[in-house]
Amino acid sequence: MNTLTKMALGLLGQLKPEPAVGDAASTMHLPPVRLTGGMPLMQALAQRQSLREFDPAPLPEQMLSDLLWAAAGINRVALGGRTAPSAMNAQEVDVYVALPAGLYRYAATTHTLDLVSAIDARRVTGYQDFVEDAPLDLVFVADYSRMKLVPAAQRESYASAAAGAMAQNVYLYCASTGLATVIRAWINRGALAQAMGLNNDQQVLLSQTVGRPKAAAAR
Template identity: 65%
Template sequence: MNTFTKLVLGMMGRLRAKPAKGDAATSILLPPPEKHGGLPLMEALAIRHSSRDFAPDPLSMQLLSNLLWSAYGINRTDGGRTAPSALNAQEIDVFLALPSGAYRYDAAVNELHLVAASDLRRITGYQDFVDEAPLDLVYVADYTRMNLVPVGQRESYAAVAAGAITQNVYLFAASNGLATVIRAWIDRVAIADALGLTHDQQVLLSQTVGYTRTMT
């Protein structure tokens, strides 16, 4: 579906998900993340960039596990994460829009939990490339976890936390030959409805990840 059609449907409140491809498992246990390898940090920073040219090839379960751990996994015995959050609120949830359904990443058990048995990629952004890229990440703030943060500052705090996660994804992508781009031009209402979010949750950003089409 092209960008103009999505815009029109979005303005009409009729931007909808597609049926899932295959059966949507209620949960997916990911393999343990590999916490070694990839490019050195300075080399990854040197080639970090945004790309909007994605091949439809799916990521392997191992690569997906590594990606999610790098993005927002647990890296300490006290439950600390690979990305910071103010007062350790850990208010960001990472959702995945896959062809087989939409899932929430549970870092504590390294597992994906089904939230919608539909292909939500179409509604995670107005750009046409999101329809066929293998993975769209959606970052959602849960303000019920931010009781110690003044109400007027919660959105900005959460946005900073989500930004740190997106940069982790950028560096992982650069280090592992993947393409990615962060996107704020999204239909937050349509995404929230599709994910079944509550009024205490807010969609902040989306990020597409996959292989570069010209490299496959």
């Protein structure tokens, strides 16, 4: 679906997710994270870029596991510390994963994907046409109910900073492994929040598309 069609449907309140493709497991148990290998940090920073053409082939489960851990996984088990910072350790940003078979929320403590809804929400994660063809779209959602110690006027900026750190982790992982990714803020947030079943304390901050690069885009 092209951008103009999505915008028109959004204005009419008709931008909806697609039916799920295949059966959605209620919980996806991800393989243990690989903590070795990959590209040196400075080299990954040199390779970091945004690409907007994606191969639709699904990512292997191991790659999905490593990607999500890089975004928001636990790297200090004794403290429950994460790979991305959070003010006052509120951990207010959830990472949702829009897959063809369903919309999932990443649970860092169990390193699982928990089913939110058996829909294909990729179409609604942004106005760009490539979002529904890529194998997955990440959606970063703030839950302000976890930020009681943060003044209300500062909650969105704190959560946005945390989401940005997560997105950069994804960029570096993708650079290190040869994946393509692009972060996006051009979103019909009302339509996406409705499709995701978010409540009044939750806010869509950003989306990020991930997949293998198309050959033409990788030149």
